[in-house]
Amino acid sequence: MIERRSFAALLFALPAAALAQGADPLPSWRDGPRKRALLEFVAAVTREGSADYVRPSARIAVFDNDGTLWVEQPAYVQLLFILDRIRALAPANPAWQQDAVFRAAIAGDLHGAMAGGNEGLMRLAGAAMAGNAPEEFQAIAAEWLKTARHPKWNRPYTALVYQPMLEVLRFLRAAGFGTFIVSGGGVEFVRAFSEETYGIPPHQVVGSSFALTVDEEAGRLMLRREPRVDFIDDGPGKPIGIARHIGSRPIAAFGNSDGDYEMLRYTTEGAGRRLGMIIRHDDAEREFAYDRESHIGRLARALDHAPTRGWQAVSMRDDWARVFG
Amino acid sequence: MIERRSFAALLFALPAAALAQGADPLPSWRDGPRKRALLEFVAAVTREGSADYVRPSARIAVFDNDGTLWVEQPAYVQLLFILDRIRALAPANPAWQQDAVFRAAIAGDLHGAMAGGNEGLMRLAGAAMAGNAPEEFQAIAAEWLKTARHPKWNRPYTALVYQPMLEVLRFLRAAGFGTFIVSGGGVEFVRAFSEETYGIPPHQVVGSSFALTVDEEAGRLMLRREPRVDFIDDGPGKPIGIARHIGSRPIAAFGNSDGDYEMLRYTTEGAGRRLGMIIRHDDAEREFAYDRESHIGRLARALDHAPTRGWQAVSMRDDWARVFG
Numbered sequence: 001m002i003e004r005r006s007f008a009a010l011l012f013a014l015p016a017a018a019l020a021q022g023a024d025p026l027p028s029w030r031d032g033p034r035k036r037a038l039l040e041f042v043a044a045v046t047r048e049g050s051a052d053y054v055r056p057s058a059r060i061a062v063f064d065n066d067g068t069l070w071v072e073q074p075a076y077v078q079l080l081f082i083l084d085r086i087r088a089l090a091p092a093n094p095a096w097q098q099d100a101v102f103r104a105a106i107a108g109d110l111h112g113a114m115a116g117g118n119e120g121l122m123r124l125a126g127a128a129m130a131g132n133a134p135e136e137f138q139a140i141a142a143e144w145l146k147t148a149r150h151p152k153w154n155r156p157y158t159a160l161v162y163q164p165m166l167e168v169l170r171f172l173r174a175a176g177f178g179t180f181i182v183s184g185g186g187v188e189f190v191r192a193f194s195e196e197t198y199g200i201p202p203h204q205v206v207g208s209s210f211a212l213t214v215d216e217e218a219g220r221l222m223l224r225r226e227p228r229v230d231f232i233d234d235g236p237g238k239p240i241g242i243a244r245h246i247g248s249r250p251i252a253a254f255g256n257s258d259g260d261y262e263m264l265r266y267t268t269e270g271a272g273r274r275l276g277m278i279i280r281h282d283d284a285e286r287e288f289a290y291d292r293e294s295h296i297g298r299l300a301r302a303l304d305h306a307p308t309r310g311w312q313a314v315s316m317r318d319d320w321a322r323v324f325g
Numbered sequence: 326m327i328e329r330r331s332f333a334a335l336l337f338a339l340p341a342a343a344l345a346q347g348a349d350p351l352p353s354w355r356d357g358p359r360k361r362a363l364l365e366f367v368a369a370v371t372r373e374g375s376a377d378y379v380r381p382s383a384r385i386a387v388f389d390n391d392g393t394l395w396v397e398q399p400a401y402v403q404l405l406f407i408l409d410r411i412r413a414l415a416p417a418n419p420a421w422q423q424d425a426v427f428r429a430a431i432a433g434d435l436h437g438a439m440a441g442g443n444e445g446l447m448r449l450a451g452a453a454m455a456g457n458a459p460e461e462f463q464a465i466a467a468e469w470l471k472t473a474r475h476p477k478w479n480r481p482y483t484a485l486v487y488q489p490m491l492e493v494l495r496f497l498r499a500a501g502f503g504t505f506i507v508s509g510g511g512v513e514f515v516r517a518f519s520e521e522t523y524g525i526p527p528h529q530v531v532g533s534s535f536a537l538t539v540d541e542e543a544g545r546l547m548l549r550r551e552p553r554v555d556f557i558d559d560g561p562g563k564p565i566g567i568a569r570h571i572g573s574r575p576i577a578a579f580g581n582s583d584g585d586y587e588m589l590r591y592t593t594e595g596a597g598r599r600l601g602m603i604i605r606h607d608d609a610e611r612e613f614a615y616d617r618e619s620h621i622g623r624l625a626r627a628l629d630h631a632p633t634r635g636w637q638a639v640s641m642r643d644d645w646a647r648v649f650g
Contacts, residue, residue: 057520057526060528134568134572135573135574178526178528180528187569187572188572191572195382201382201503201572202571202572202573203385203503203505203528203529203570203571203572203573204528205572209569212565212568212569213565214561214564214565214587220590220594221564221587221590221591221594223564223565223568223591236539239539239546239548240537240538240539240548243459243537243548244512244534244537245528245570246527246528247459247512247513247516247526247527247528247530248460248527248528249460262539262546265545265546266546266548269545269546
């Protein structure tokens with residue numbers, strides 16, 4: 001438990017705009033070491049004259065998306081989108097019935113669709129998502145997100161974002177931070193909902209991408225997403241995506257799997273005060289319990305390194321008073 | 326000349342924050358069709374309820390850098406940096422003396438250094454700029470910009486930015502726009518000065534880039550810029566860089582050469598009110614006069630298409646009351 005006095009001291013050290021009348025900026029977080037780490041970090045880097053002070057333009061915070069900001073079980077939402085889209089496009093593509101991976105996808109058989117491994121998934125992804133312009137694809141994805149429902153809660157996926165993390169996003173922005181998503185998911189898929197759902201504009205989303213080409217069509221330039229992966233923003237790709245796209249080293253990083261390990265290291269190995277945070281899925285009742293065993297969002301190495309690297313491992317079960325809004 | 330009454334009407338239509346007590350937001354622009362086009366465009370897209378209204382998050386303006394925001398003659402500033410850097414590194418690389426292109430660079434012979442064509446320039450660029458981390462390279466470039474001087478004016482390059490364009494950047498930002506640089510130059514080179522010089526943070530700079538790799542060095546992750554071009558953000562590369570990085574189609578674009586042609590088209594071919602603007606270098610007295618004939622910043626096709634596409638061709642000589650601050 002955080003002490004009353006130090007808690008109040010922290011509140012007063014925070015920028016006025018961040019806190020209306022001393023209200024708790026993180027009401028869905030239970031008091032404890034993780035909440036305290038968040039509050040102390042923000043107080044330290046925003047306190048002018050302190051050794052930890054960071055000027056606003058260098059206050060960059062990066063967030064993984066799947067499993068860090070929203071649900072990633074029983075499968076990445078984008079994969080569920082791909083299966084639905086393959087099913088929708090199937091009548092116009094009868095040849096797909098000759099292919100076991102596509103047949104499984106059309107039947108809505110998640111395991112069968114994944115049986116082709118990475119190569120099979122890439123073929124499904126290309127067939128489901130490429131060939132169109134980025135704007136066109138974003139519109140398709142946004143439309144799907146309006147109607148699709150999660151099998152466990154029967155709610156739209158954009159309702160299954162973590163309320164405590166929405167509070168972190170708002171809290172950091174009120175303290176002058178730029179908040180960025182750095183996702184292994186497709187950049188245009190995440191951009192289809194990031195602004196409305198997280199308040200993060202398209203240009204602050206870094207993600208994996210297909211190659212783009214420029215053509216002329218009916219007297220207008222036409223950008224086309226080719227069924228060929230151009231960049232994988234996962235694992236060691238995350239620091240590369242950050243350097244390329246954001247152009248400065250973040251001071252805070254939030255992830256939930258080993259795919260975020262390099263991003264957490266790149267962030268917290270920088271000079272000065274840093275924050276690394278890992279969301280642990282250990283709440284079978286309110287969400288899902290998985291970590292080391294999962295084929296999706298596997299968390300092992302990053303968790304093993306957390307104590308020596310000073311990363312905060314957040315327990316969904318213990319640290320979050322509420323999971324969804 | 327803009328009429329008194331319509332000018333006043335425009336001023337009142339602009340957001341209050343943009344204009345202190347009706348002061349002219351573009352004092353270095355002479356009254357005339359180009360200034361009027363700028364004012365009218367911003368008034369139209371910010372006027373709530375108007376057919377041309379654009380919500381703030383979609384107010385994206387893109388700017389070429391060399392020749393649009395700062396001087397690009399007698400050579401791109403980055404090329405002058407490369408030559409200086411080759412000269413500085415030469416004592417540690419005696420083998421360079423065996424290579425005619427490097428010998429010319431070391432001697433400060435611009436024409437000799439360019440005689441090797443693109444291939445020769447890429448070798449110089451790789452030797453001068455690769456092998457380090459992005460942060461390290463930005464520090465080297467920033468240091469050079471502090472001491473280097475332009476041969477014509479003997480002033481730092483960052484003092485040779487166009488005052489009228491600084492006013493456009495500020496004016497657009499005050500009207501809720503996001504301002505982005507989309508440059509053929511190296512992304513880290515531009516990031517080394519964009520925030521201080523233009524008020525544009527690193528993550529709002531799109532540019533050409535070397536490939537990045539991730540290594541481990543002394544127990545820390547190390548990003549390294551390899552001497553291998555990864556992306557050329559010029560010509561048709563500009564719409565690709567915009568789609569990848571910004572993720573939405575701009576509504577205003579500013580350029581000065583045929584390298585900006587596709588960016589101008591991509592911007593102005595979108596639905597709704599758009600602004601395309603081309604800076605013409607026709608002022609031999611205050612800056613340089615070049616256009617169609619130049620080997621740097623050649624402007625021909627974009628200028629030929631301007632009338633039919635509704636792009637505004639700005640004359641430095643006639644439309645700008647002042648060139649530098």
